[in-house]
Each structure stands twice: as C-alpha cells, then as structure tokens.
Amino acid sequence: MTQSAQQMFDRHRQTLDQAVEAISSRDFWTPYPENMKKYPEDAVKGAPSKFESLLNQPFTLKAVESTRQVGSEVSPYGFDLGITYDQPDSEALIAAMQKAMPAWRDAGAEARVGVCLEILARLNAMSPDIAQAVMHTSGQGPMMAFQAGGPHAQDRGLEAVTYAWQAMAQIPATAKWVKPQGKHDPLVLDKRYHIVPRGISLVVACSTFPTWNTYPGLFASLATGNPVILKPHPGAILPVAMTARVAQEVLEEAGFDPCLVSLVPDSADAPVTKTLALDPAVKLIDFTGSNAFGDWLIQNATQAQVFAEKAGINSVIIDSVDNLKAVTMNLAFSLSLYSGQMCTTSQAIYVPKGGIETAEGHLSFDEVTAALSKAIDKFLSDNDRACAVLGAIQSPATEARIDECRGLGEILLDSEPREHAQFPKARIHTPLLLKVDAEQKAAYSEERFGPISFVIATEDTAHSIALAREVILEKGAITLGAYTTDDNVAEQFEELAMDVAAPLSLNMDGGVFVNQSAAFSDFHATGGNPAANASLCDQAFVASRFVVVQSRRHGQPD
Structure with missing residues (x-):
C-alpha cells in the first residue's frame, strides 16, 4: 500500500x-x-x-x-x-x-x-x-x-x-x-x-x-x-x-x-x-x-x-384508506416527481370498480379517480413549483410517447405542457392519467416510460392482487405500493410482495413516497423478478x- x-x-x-x-x-x-x-x-x-x-x-x-x-x-x-x-x-x-x-x-x-x-x-x-x-x-x-x-x-x-x-x-x-x-x-x-x-x-x-x-x-x-x-x-x-x-x-x-x-x-x-x-x-x-x-x-x-x-411495471393496489386526501396527495407527488422518469414510479394503479371504503364512508371508483386527478391538478397548480418537481423530459422520444399513449384508455387527466420561467424551451409536461378495464392488459402491462399512468378497474381487491401478481411475475417491478385499513388484506399484500420479489410500501400517505429509496436501509430492487437481476x-x-x-x-x- x-x-x-x-x-x-x-x-x-x-x-x-x-x-x-x-x-x-x-x-x-x-x-x-x-x-x-x-x-x-x-x-x-x-x-x-x-x-x-x-x-x-x-x-x-x-x-x-x-x-x-x-x-x-x-x-x-x-x-x-x-x-x-x-x-x-x-x-x-x-x-x-x-x-x-x-x-x-x-x-x-x-x-x-x-x-x-x-x-x-x-x-x-x-x-x-x-x-x-x-x-x-x-x-x-x-x-x-x-x-x-x-x-x-x-x-x-x-x-x-x-x-x-x-x-x-x-x-x-x-x-x-x-x-x-x-x-x-x-x-x-x-x-x-x-x-x-x-x-x-x-x-x-x-x-x-x-x-x-x-x-x-x-x-x-x-x-x-x-x-x-x-x-x-x-x-x-x-x-x-x-x-x-x-x-x-x-x-x-x-x-x-x-x-x-x-x-x-x-x-x-x-x-x-x-x-x-x-x-x-x-x-x-x-x-x-x-x-x-x-x-x-x-x-x-x-x-x-x-x-x-x-424496465418493470411498478404497481399500486388500493383496497381501502383512512384519509383519501392524504393518499391522493402522496400519489400525486409520486406520479409527478421528475415526470415519471424514474425506475420506481408507479404505472399501474389497481382500484376495484365497485369503489373503496374510507374513513368518510364508501366512495365509488369514479370518486376515487376524480380525487386522484384533482390532487395531481392541485399539486401542479403553481407553475413554478410544478416545473421544479416535474423537471424536464430527458428525451424527445419520451415526449412523443405521451401523445402515443392518449388513445390507450379513457383520459382522466390529460398531460399539458408547461413553460419554465427561466428556460422557455424546456420540455415540460404534466402527468397523463388514463382509465382502463382489467381486460385491457396490453395497455397497462407494457412499460410506458414517462409521465403516463393507468388506473385499472378490477372486480375486487382479490382480482387486483391476482392481476398485479401476474403482471409482475411476467414483466417485473422495482416497487409495489398498497393501501388498506384491513390487517388481513395487509398480510395478503405482504405475501404478494414476497411472491413477486418486489419491495412493498404500505399505506404511504405522508412524507415518504413509493419511488424513494434510502441507502443503507432500503434494498433498491431485489434481483428476484424480471425488472432487475441484482x-x-x-x-x-x-x-x-x-x-x-x-x-x-x-x-x-x-
């Protein structure tokens, strides 16, 4: 030496x-x-x-x-x-x-x-x-x-x-x-x-x-x-x-x-x-x-x-929530951060078409999707903050993908361009949120890199779990998010995470987000599904x- x-x-x-x-x-x-x-x-x-x-x-x-x-x-x-x-x-x-x-x-x-x-x-x-x-x-x-x-x-x-x-x-x-x-x-x-x-x-x-x-x-x-x-x-x-x-x-x-x-x-x-x-x-x-x-x-x-x-199909399963506003604001930040250009950003969001239970009572599927769309819209309402969080689209191919994906489902929230105060030529776009039925697997089971996410209408939570398991086993995932107020369902999510070898973030509704990974504590990817071999x-x-x-x-x- x-x-x-x-x-x-x-x-x-x-x-x-x-x-x-x-x-x-x-x-x-x-x-x-x-x-x-x-x-x-x-x-x-x-x-x-x-x-x-x-x-x-x-x-x-x-x-x-x-x-x-x-x-x-x-x-x-x-x-x-x-x-x-x-x-x-x-x-x-x-x-x-x-x-x-x-x-x-x-x-x-x-x-x-x-x-x-x-x-x-x-x-x-x-x-x-x-x-x-x-x-x-x-x-x-x-x-x-x-x-x-x-x-x-x-x-x-x-x-x-x-x-x-x-x-x-x-x-x-x-x-x-x-x-x-x-x-x-x-x-x-x-x-x-x-x-x-x-x-x-x-x-x-x-x-x-x-x-x-x-x-x-x-x-x-x-x-x-x-x-x-x-x-x-x-x-x-x-x-x-x-x-x-x-x-x-x-x-x-x-x-x-x-x-x-x-x-x-x-x-x-x-x-x-x-x-x-x-x-x-x-x-x-x-x-x-x-x-x-x-x-x-x-x-x-x-x-x-x-x-x-x-690549993988990062997923979120919503079964039930205590505070829908807190959940949707958490998801709004996750979907907006760096315009979805993260290997950890959620793309597939599974929600029962019959709706979910909340602390305020039962909410329909449409009410849940409306709340999520509203949360994203509100979060990005201030243009300066929006530009700081969204950043810019790295590749013109990603920018073009937004247009290509608009026809894959019903538009819940359309993507719109934003102008940066300091850099007027910056490629900045808000998230595109689409509604699809569970049968439209070809739409949501391929990675759509960028600010593009799907809310998938399923029969019930068991169906959501089964679909997520099927898609992740085939395509992989770096992250898995889930929301429930039922301890038994929480254990099912834990079991799902082990089955598909994807790290689980359960009931994130505060200052921690599914697409964040902390060194020395979180293992980023597992190497156990097709999204990563290490x-x-x-x-x-x-x-x-x-x-x-x-x-x-x-x-x-x-």
Missing part, C-alpha cells in the same frame, strides 16, 4: 465504520447531507457559472490516445452544451487497464477502499457542481438533481464500498492449518489467500440518473480491484465525465495509474457499448436501461457477469466481483 492510500484510508476510517454499522442496523444514516444549506454558500451560488464555464469546449481527462472527439449533449431545458470529449481507442485502453490492474490488486483492500472513500468525499464537496451537470443532461429539477445526483448517489457508492469491504474483510490474508495426527507429528500448512479481481468492469450509465445508477457498479468494482470503464449515455456524458476526472485525480495522487477509471463516451449514430461488452477482457457489466438491451447483454456478453436493472446494494452485488486464490506450503507448528 502506498503512503497516500494509507492516509486516505485512515482519514475516512470512521466513516467506513459508521457505514458498516448502518448496513447492519438499517437505520437512517448518511455522511453526505442532502440539505444544500450544509454546503458552502459560495460553492452553491457559484455552481451555475462554473457549469457555464464548461460549455462549448473540450472536457479533458487523462486517457490513452483518442480516436475521435464526441459530444452532442442537449439540455432538456433547451440549449446545446457544446462540450466534446475524447473517445479513447478501446484496444489501447483495455491493454493499459490490464497493465495497471496488478498494482491495484496487490495494493490490498485498505488501499483500494481508502481511494474510493477519498473519491466519494471529493465528489460530495462538488455536489453543487454535479447538480448542474445532472440537471442539464437528465432534466431533473434543481433540488432533485442536487440530492439524487449528489449526496444520494454518493450514499449508494459508499454503500457498495462498505459491502465490498465487508466481503473482503471476511477473507484472512494468511492462516496456519494444523491437523493433529495422534502419535505422529501434526500436518502443518501455511496458507495465503489472495483477493483477485475478475477483470475489467464496464459500467453502462443511463441518461436519467447518470450518477445514482452508476456509482454502485463503479465503486463495487473499483473497491474489489477491477479497473472500470465508464460508458455514459450520449445524452448525459458530463456528470459521468466529472466523476471520472475526480477518480483519476485521486488514483494518481495515491500512486496508481489514473486509467483505472476511464471514460469511453460515444454517440447515438456510432455506439460502442456492444463492442466493449463483448471484449474478452471485460468480466463485469453494470447496466441500467431498456429490457431489449439488458436482455441482449445477458444473452451475448457471456464472458461477463451482468448486473442489469431493466439488488442495489447487498453482498451478492459485490462478492462475485472478485475470487479468492489460495496458496499453501508445508509449515512448522508454533
């Missing part, structure tokens, strides 16, 4: 120990505050101008010889970023990474974890700057871009490092094996155990959460000794490039080759992901995105372990990123 890496580990050891305790207790804990006021005022106020200083020029990183310049990012708020990035020669990069890997491997777990913790600390200090990059590539609103793009993403990175530390710490460096032989001298072996990385890790980032979905794979692989290629989405390169720059700076300061974390950007018309994914040296792939490409990776990149988070984050997510190679030789008893 280099002296610098040891100093980094020692500097952050208390944070690591607290993180170990947090993932054991599952209590609330974070070293990275989500309140912007906890960061230097000058850094927060100066972030927009720092972002502007990056525009319309090359963004440089330490890299092997580049083949070309790429970059065509357009802010969903309506302007070109004009930033270009070097695209390194993939063969040269992989050769350089393979050359750098032994030193990174041999440095040991403390050195690698120390470097990772230092990277995360520096990223945290840069949260206001990263927020600007996330906002103007993903379209997230300012506060969400700060929280999800900054401290919450860093939480997930630290969580992965912590699980990696635990997994590696379970393996002793040496052991003396002594087997008694009765009257004869015992058999004695001296054994050594080496943590050996799998190989090069490819992290394929998404456009909507370029840091939150990227950091778990990046830090799980890096901490366990694997060099990491970051392959950003062509529409959201900047936040990933900023992350790579920090990682390279820390690696170099610690005495390691900065190419251990490298950026390989591409363009929509000349993608490189498939080429990288099929390279024999790539042994780990982290992917967030469409079912089609996730399935392609799993089926074709057979030399690698693929951790894939894909969880962010658990031991399984990190332990298979390295192998243990032992050696043994004759020894002498103590």
Whole structure:
C-alpha cells in the first residue's frame, strides 16, 4: 500500500465504520447531507457559472490516445452544451487497464477502499457542481438533481464500498492449518489467500440518473480491484465525465495509474457499448436501461457477469384508506416527481370498480379517480413549483410517447405542457392519467416510460392482487405500493410482495413516497423478478466481483 492510500484510508476510517454499522442496523444514516444549506454558500451560488464555464469546449481527462472527439449533449431545458470529449481507442485502453490492474490488486483492500472513500468525499464537496451537470443532461429539477445526483448517489457508492469491504474483510490474508495426527507429528500448512479481481468492469450509465445508477457498479468494482470503464449515455456524458476526472485525480495522487477509471463516451449514430461488452477482457457489466438491451447483454456478453436493472411495471393496489386526501396527495407527488422518469414510479394503479371504503364512508371508483386527478391538478397548480418537481423530459422520444399513449384508455387527466420561467424551451409536461378495464392488459402491462399512468378497474381487491401478481411475475417491478385499513388484506399484500420479489410500501400517505429509496436501509430492487437481476446494494452485488486464490506450503507448528 502506498503512503497516500494509507492516509486516505485512515482519514475516512470512521466513516467506513459508521457505514458498516448502518448496513447492519438499517437505520437512517448518511455522511453526505442532502440539505444544500450544509454546503458552502459560495460553492452553491457559484455552481451555475462554473457549469457555464464548461460549455462549448473540450472536457479533458487523462486517457490513452483518442480516436475521435464526441459530444452532442442537449439540455432538456433547451440549449446545446457544446462540450466534446475524447473517445479513447478501446484496444489501447483495455491493454493499459490490464497493465495497471496488478498494482491495484496487490495494493490490498485498505488501499483500494481508502481511494474510493477519498473519491466519494471529493465528489460530495462538488455536489453543487454535479447538480448542474445532472440537471442539464437528465432534466431533473434543481433540488432533485442536487440530492439524487449528489449526496444520494454518493450514499449508494459508499454503500457498495462498505459491502465490498465487508466481503473482503471476511477473507484472512494468511492462516496456519494444523491437523493433529495422534502419535505422529501434526500436518502443518501455511496458507495465503489472495483477493483477485475478475477483470475489467464496464459500467453502462443511463441518461436519467447518470450518477445514482452508476456509482454502485463503479465503486463495487473499483473497491474489489477491477479497473472500470465508464460508458455514459450520449445524452448525459458530463456528470459521468466529472466523476471520472475526480477518480483519476485521486488514483494518481495515491500512486496508481489514473486509467483505472476511464471514460469511453460515444454517440447515438456510432455506439460502442456492444463492442466493449463483448471484449474478452471485460468480466463485469453494470447496466441500467431498456429490457431489449439488458436482455441482449445477458444473452451475448457471456464472458461477463451482468448486473442489469431493466424496465418493470411498478404497481399500486388500493383496497381501502383512512384519509383519501392524504393518499391522493402522496400519489400525486409520486406520479409527478421528475415526470415519471424514474425506475420506481408507479404505472399501474389497481382500484376495484365497485369503489373503496374510507374513513368518510364508501366512495365509488369514479370518486376515487376524480380525487386522484384533482390532487395531481392541485399539486401542479403553481407553475413554478410544478416545473421544479416535474423537471424536464430527458428525451424527445419520451415526449412523443405521451401523445402515443392518449388513445390507450379513457383520459382522466390529460398531460399539458408547461413553460419554465427561466428556460422557455424546456420540455415540460404534466402527468397523463388514463382509465382502463382489467381486460385491457396490453395497455397497462407494457412499460410506458414517462409521465403516463393507468388506473385499472378490477372486480375486487382479490382480482387486483391476482392481476398485479401476474403482471409482475411476467414483466417485473422495482416497487409495489398498497393501501388498506384491513390487517388481513395487509398480510395478503405482504405475501404478494414476497411472491413477486418486489419491495412493498404500505399505506404511504405522508412524507415518504413509493419511488424513494434510502441507502443503507432500503434494498433498491431485489434481483428476484424480471425488472432487475441484482439488488442495489447487498453482498451478492459485490462478492462475485472478485475470487479468492489460495496458496499453501508445508509449515512448522508454533
């Protein structure tokens, strides 16, 4: 271990120990505050101008010889970023990474974890700057871009490092094996155990959460000794490039080759992901995105372990409620947040066509849907607040999907465009809420990414549960929400959650929402249904990123 890496580990050891305790207790804990006021005022106020200083020029990183310049990012708020990035020669990069890997491997777990913790600390200090990059590539609103793009993403990175530390710490460096032989001298072996990385890790980032979905794979692989290629989405390169720059700076300061974390950007018309994914040296792939490409990776990149988070049909089942106003306001926020462009946003809302029981008495199906529509409408009535919560639509394809889906059911609440006071060209649209019958399965059982949701009229709650089970088993889900005042029905929902391996949020009607996931406490996805084959984050997510190679030789008893 280099002296610098040891100093980094020692500097952050208390944070690591607290993180170990947090993932054991599952209590609330974070070293990275989500309140912007906890960061230097000058850094927060100066972030927009720092972002502007990056525009319309090359963004440089330490890299092997580049083949070309790429970059065509357009802010969903309506302007070109004009930033270009070097695209390194993939063969040269992989050769350089393979050359750098032994030193990174041999440095040991403390050195690698120390470097990772230092990277995360520096990223945290840069949260206001990263927020600007996330906002103007993903379209997230300012506060969400700060929280999800900054401290919450860093939480997930630290969580992965912590699980990696635990997994590696379970393996002793040496052991003396002594087997008694009765009257004869015992058999004695001296054994050594080496943590050996799998190989090069490819992290394929998404456009909507370029840091939150990227950091778990990046830090799980890096901490366990694997060099990491970051392959950003062509529409959201900047936040990933900023992350790579920090990682390279820390690696170099610690005495390691900065190419251990490298950026390989591409363009929509000349993608490189498939080429990288099929390279024999790539042994780990982290992917967030469409079912089609996730399935392609799993089926074709057979030399690698693929951790894939894909699409699913997130569902809410309403049986009965105490306070319908509180429930509908909670759902209104969930459906509006970032215009439904979250892997956790509910799409299918099951309600008995005969209505539901509430504390105020029985309400018909139409009264329930009217209350939900009214809650969304009221929540978004203030345009400034609406724009802050909705953010902007990241992709023109998502914007077009709103129009395409209007004919899939009866419109309960139509989507409408909104104008942003600061960015008049921003793509902003309110949610589209549709009513369908249970028989219209083709409409609601396909993911309709964006601000599009369906209220499904079922025969009764038992029918709702049966439909949700059928759809989730077939298509998967990252979240499952449910509402009931009946303890017996609540147990049925709990059973459903286990049957379909989807985490349950029951009776959320306050300040916690089904599409929020807290690091160190919530397991994001389970890996148990088609929406994802891994969880962010658990031991399984990190332990298979390295192998243990032992050696043994004759020894002498103590």
